[in-house]
Amino acid sequence: MSTLVVGLGNPILGDDGAGWRIAEAVACRLPIQSGCVTEAGQSYSPEDQSVSVECLGVGGLSLMEHMIGYDRAILVDTILTGKHATGTIYCFPLHELPDLKTGHLSSTHDTTLQNALQVGQSMGAVLPDEITIVAVEARCVYDFSDELTPPVATAVPIAVKMIMELLK
């Protein structure tokens, strides 16, 4: 099984950078195989599965295009539900997404990820059967900063551990 882990967000927009931090930490925990996949990612291939890690600031069609060819995707992002404490970690399948607002999974400048996935499927693209979202409740995503707020920073290693469990 091939799996793509995508850290989403903006690394210089405060808590919005949490997706990248988590994905980068996941990449560091993977045994290094030859070559990097993208700017912040790397891949490895144990006997029965391969894992690639990417850090992106895209959504919609672009995100869909990055997932082509993978069996499974784990999307890591921040989320603003306002219902739970900052730093709360969520893990849910993509089809549960419409109830929640995120900044990147449904980039509105092209189309929503759900629409983009349908477009890809219509075109015959091979897309993941299983898309899981790991999201951290954020607080500060409107100020430029390369630092996370303390509750979000605390959540990063916990989310990393959660993703490593998913990858087992």
Place this chain on the structure above:
Amino acid sequence: MSTRITIDPITRLEGHGRIEIFLNEEGNVANTYFQIPELRGFERFCVGRPVEEMPLLTNRICGVCPEAHHMAAAKAADAVYHVEPPRTGKLLRELLYSGFYFTDHTTHFYALAGPDFVMGPTAPVAERNILGVIHKVGLEIGGKVIQARKYGHHIVEIIGGRKVHPCTSIPGGLTKGITEEQRVEIEQMGHWAIEFAQFSLQLFSDIVLGNKEYLDLILGDIYTHQTYSIGLVDENNKVNFYDGKVSVVAPDGERIGKYAPNEYTDWIAERVEPWTYLKFPYLKKVGWKGFVDGKDSGVYFATPLSRLNASDGMTTPIAQEQYEKFYATLGGKPVHQRLAIHWARLIELLYAAERIVELATDPEITSPNFHTVPTATPTEGVGIVEAPRGTLTHHYKTDERGILTEVNLIVGTTNNYAPISMSINKAARSLIHNGSVVTEGMLNMVEMAFRAYDPCFGCATHSLPGQMPLEVTIRDANGETVEVLRQHC
């Protein structure tokens, strides 16, 4: 008692824009406000960093047009170091940029604008998206859109080192060139791109221009504003996305001047309004007269349409033919019907595609002379490119070590804040009368007023001194505050 209608969040718009429409007791539009919680403090974030980091940092401002920020930052950094990239360096940057334009304009037409015209502005929202377009016009077109995006991204990757966030432009040029094999590959993609752009123009002609209802909508008064047009032009006043001077053309078509990047502060000033933190740029030489049309009002717009209005034509042959057809069809220059921005965008798509082939077949494009080593002491510089959604200006000041001391950005969409606000207001007044039932389709037609500008407020940031909580004040028809929104940050 006034009634408030809120469109929030704005469908298919990056960022978190909000439109407020206030109705008076008679049920007519009393006023409209278009408000954007802006991102804050980018300039402050940059101060203290080396200027050569800016092409990498600024393309992180927003995920929609990182290539535009990369280029404007690189040009500003060239100016700071008083260094001119060699010809091959400029050609390569423009080639990368043409690939980016090809992707961006394709996406806008098929994913954002297309649904309004192909499905119709009053179609159910569930159908009014790219999926609806594909189902209506055929899977083949969907495949072409995906292919177009793939090629555009690939050109960016070959020259820029990465697919989305390029990293090769530095003060004085680029860190790498391209091989003959890569040149051939880009040229082949360029030929495909020209065919695709022509196909897209034909599609627009068949579906939009061939439909009287849509044509009436485009040519009607609802979406028309008489404002100044600006756009980057070369030495022959032809459209150029990467280099040149900014041409300024009056509503009657008279060119009142052109300004070089380092002269922008002589031409552009910014208006502050009490109801939003985002500023409204206007032409300093004309002056701010409010949100009004006309030659005496300094309001200008910066879009594909304004670029055509501000120029004397295109440098590539097929795009020039389309340029002439455009003005012949719409009654001569300048064109003020804002929905014609969609058509102008497709002409630019064709120009970008033709430019890819022109640049990829230039004898010097594979030369290893793509960088000039800066030797002068860095001081201050301005870089301007045309972002797909408007003129993009980066202005940096540094100390003698090249460490940033001041940064100012005027991003593409910010230029259009005043005309977008005016377009929303006019569309709302034209469509909502005497308490008529406000339908989803009607609200979408109000949204269409600003969607033509392809706005993206994700990067519409500006320097804010000290700590300033973001709050948006909503007023009723009498100017009384009825609600205050705050970002919890």
